[in-house]
């Protein structure tokens with residue numbers, strides 16, 4: 011099952027297959043399992059490893075490295091990303107060979123020392139830095155936030171192979187190793203993007219600019235099949251998935267409402283009038299029962315977010331928190347916010363949601379508004395004014 015597979019001259023896959031994996035990181039269901047891809051590259055002068063595997067697979071991984079090259083003859087390890095599913099065997103590897111030199115990003119240097127309690131010799135690499143293994147070159151491309159701050163890509167120009175770490179990956183455990191030998195796993199490729207990469211679309215666009223003009227024969231991600239059928243199409247797919255929202259020359263606001271008795275909805279409608287009076291395009295979604303995908307898409311198109319929430323049991327109600335939990339799963343277009351709502355007697359919700367938005371790096375464009383039960387005409391006028399204030403912030407007027 012966990013075989014060594016030569017993927018190019020003196021380049022080997024020796025990762026681990028994990029077909030039984032049901033959920034990744036206790037977060038994301040993986041109905042088709044996954045793999046932890048790791049590689050070995052033999053140059054004439056030096057031997058390098060690229061990433062390792064998840065901790066439970068350490069022994070099988072080290073056995074397979076040793077089957078190719080004795081562990082004491084391994085010169086260096088490239089850590090494209092420090093997350094334990096890729097660095098899990100690093101501690102044991104360094105115990106067996108403490109002379110291995112680690113090449114990684116500056117962020118990874120710090121993370122590694124906090125993840126692994128083992129002495130290590132690390133080198134922080136710069137953009138474009140190369141290591142000559144003897145007829146095989148490793149070139150490093152920084153790819154921060156794909157999907158951790160520590161991520162780098164490693165290019166092997168002689169073989170036109172990009173070791174892209176989690177980018178272009180999929181939680182899919184293939185029978186064989188390559189995409190052209192596997193059944194269609196495009197749904198897993200897209201859902202991997204959706205749960206892992208989507209919060210960082212802007213960073214993905216920056217990283218894609220570094221690789222889209224490379225002549226590649228193969229993309230080797232750290233999960234799922236190796237991609238040799240059409241590497242350009244893989245990059246193009248990411249370009250589409252990570253595209254910025256279309257521009258129509260307008261500013262866009264999203265109003266998320268929850269309103270069992272209708273008062274908060276009326277307040278939100280007044281904010282809408284204020285926004286629209288200043289030419290802002292407004293989308294409105296009632297949070298109760300709303301499709302999470304619809305909210306996520308809308309957040310990515312919104313320059314501003316208005317949350318309209320009543321106080322229920324001394325808090326904002328669950329649909330509001332569920333909607334707000336989606337913010338960190340996408341790349342919101344803008345982070346201007348405002349909060350308002352109706353309450354009966356204690357009125358905690360507006361302040362709590364404002365704190366949440368500030369915690370998510372939103373700038374509040376207007377002081378929160380909350381009114382007891384049914385808002386009066388003056389209250390509604392203040393809500394209209396809130397809409398105008400949000401519009402002014404969007405238009406850069408303050």
Ligand SMILES: Cc1cc2nc3c(=O)[nH]c(=O)nc-3n(C[C@H](O)[C@H](O)[C@H](O)COP(=O)(O)O)c2cc1C
Pocket residue numbers: 268269270271272273274275320321322323324325352353354355356357358382383384
């Ligand atoms: C189940 C329930 C619990 C509530 N708990 C609170 C509360 O803890 N504090 C408060 O100020 N108002 C509370 N209220 C009152 C609502 O905030 C108030 O009715 C408000 O006008 C509802 O806004 P809406 O018309 O937008 O639904 C509660 C209402 C309901 C239905």
